[in-house]
Amino acid sequence: MPTTYENITHLLTSALLIDVDLSRWDEVIRFVVSVDQNEEFGPTSDLYNLDCIEVTSFSWNASSAMTVTRQPGIHTRVQFWRVQILERDKDIRVEIKTSGPLIALECGRLDLLVSDTKLASITDPEWFKPGHRFVRGSLEEIAGRLSGSRSRQKGP
Numbered sequence: 001m002p003t004t005y006e007n008i009t010h011l012l013t014s015a016l017l018i019d020v021d022l023s024r025w026d027e028v029i030r031f032v033v034s035v036d037q038n039e040e041f042g043p044t045s046d047l048y049n050l051d052c053i054e055v056t057s058f059s060w061n062a063s064s065a066m067t068v069t070r071q072p073g074i075h076t077r078v079q080f081w082r083v084q085i086l087e088r089d090k091d092i093r094v095e096i097k098t099s100g101p102l103i104a105l106e107c108g109r110l111d112l113l114v115s116d117t118k119l120a121s122i123t124d125p126e127w128f129k130p131g132h133r134f135v136r137g138s139l140e141e142i143a144g145r146l147s148g149s150r151s152r153q154k155g156p
Contacts, residue, residue, distance in 0.1 A: 005085040005092075008112050011035055012050065012083040017098060019134035028053050029105065031096075032115060032134060033080070045128065047115035052094060054108030062101040074131040076100065085110070 012033060021030035031050040078100035086093040092110055096103040120127050124135045 005087070005110070008050070008110065009083045009085055011048070011112070012080050012096075015048075015080045017078045017080060017100075018047065025055070029055050029058060029107075045117065047117055047120070049111075049113045049115050051111040051113065052105055052107040052109075053111065055105055056091065056108070057104075057106040059104045060101050061104075071131075075133040077130075 015033040015035045017031060017033055019032040021032065029052045033048050033050060034045045035048060078098040080096055080098050082097040084095040091106045091108065093106050094104070094110070120135055126132050127135050
């Protein structure tokens with residue numbers, strides 16, 4: 001999806017941060033966001049991946065003055081308030097002010113891609129529910145799901 005930084009900034013302002021994927025941190029840091037302005041966020045909401053490629057700097061400042069109150073066991077989603085993208089010599093600086101943390105990073109390239117919500121629903125049918133994490137879990141949770149599915153496949 002070719003787009004300008006101005007379009008990315010406009011699209012992401014007021015977006016809902018669903019997930020920050022650091023699983024491939026040495027290649028890309030991915031922000032999964034919903035830009036659906038409807039009151040009813042659900043399995044068919046528009047999702048986008050903002051891929052920050054060749055990241056050279058990343059900061060996540062979650063001060064004690066955050067407007068989001070964290071509850072144990074409940075996944076927190078935050079609203080983007082302001083997104084600023086600045087092109088420098090060889091880097092792109094991205095600053096994201098949210099209802100929670102202040103996020104800043106520098107990278108070599110940005111890509112904005114449409115995310116496949118059908119794939120998300122196949123992987124985890126409850127991904128969109130309030131307080132629910134997006135798709136994946138910890139290594140222990142994934143192992144538990146896999147061992148449970150193997151037990152069901154074996155039969156009596």
